[in-house]
Amino acid sequence: MSNADYNEISKNGLWTNNVALVQLLGLCPLLAVTGTVINGLGLGVATLLTLVLSNSSVSLIRHWVRPEVRVPVFVLIIASIVTTIELSMNAWFHDLYNVLGIFIPLIVTNCSILARAEAFASKNKVLPSMIDGFMMGLGFTAVLVLLGGMRELVGRGTLLADAHLMFGEVARNWTLVIFDDYTGLLLAILPPGAFIGLGLIIAGKNIIDKRLSKRQAQAVQNTGQEAIA
């Protein structure tokens, strides 16, 4: 595997094939927990960890599993990993676990994890699979954090509220109050806010993509004209 492939994998996970923005997978937890930056980050990191571990294990065993039973085996692996992560979070990040609640076990149902196992990890070596899982997870986390930030800012006027749930007591004062005396826009915190926010982010990505392809087309045209001239 050359470096170019890793670049491709990273670009794929973070942008071109982003789990949340392009594949639109895992929307249930995505929309449900992104009330704040910290909630988004917590679920994002848990999902990222699951993706890395499941991709590496699936890749490790890819030669031993028969095609007939590969999907049940993948599901078994993913479910075991998620349960392990759930128990560990309950033990070491108890307060965050309480906040995220049911959405940790629900990571199992995030189709992107099975999709990556099936589409990538079962056909590639361990290291690329690991990196694919990491990048896909990072792309998902980035969207969760961005959406969490938008909703928290508009809905409550703060950022990083309850950071101590994740980073311990030192983080208790990390909360940034952006607007003082802000009564909050309820819509942003309620479920419709999640849909609107995600819609805006997807729209933003599409605009950027359009600009990029226009610029590329122009660049090609320019070089073409130069060549003719």
Next chain:
Amino acid sequence: MNKGKQIFVTGLILMLFAIAGAAMVALTYEGTAAQIAENERHAMLRSLNQILPAERYDNELIDDTITLAADERLGHAEQSTAYIARKNNQVVAIIFSVFATDGYSGIIKLLVGINTDGTLAGVRVVSHKETPGLGDAIETKRSDWVLGFNHKSLQDPDSSGWHVKRDGGIFDQFSGATITPRAVVKAVHHSLLYFASHKKDLTGSVSHE
């Protein structure tokens, strides 16, 4: 390879992975169970201490419990647990787990601490699914509303006062959310009534332990 053997091998592979997965979960469970129990205990004690500061009792509050029969005044369809706070072997307060069942969405789980003289030591919300931004003002994180129950009793206010202001009582409702505070006020009032009718059993029979 014949078909029978193929099915057997495939099944064997599936079984091996099932065993490996179960072993992994079992090992993690073994490794984390003590820590999780400790966390839950700690979290429970923290909420109990919010109602009843540690200097007001000298027993192991979290282990000194009684099981109460189902009673609709506490909102429980099944048995519930109450915590008994003692100082010098005298019962000073009892903390009930109370469910407010007529909130806006789902059950509002409360801890209601009642001093032996019938006044409220404090009320805290353990968990709820009320609307964020509207009904969640019952949390101490969002507002001081729930502290307004401190020192209240069945005499202060009398039963006509145990309502939100809109219903002619003395407790504030929230702008845009009346159902949530109404449910909590009712649940607290009912637990005071429960305490009053079981006071002898609760504070007498258990103090010999």
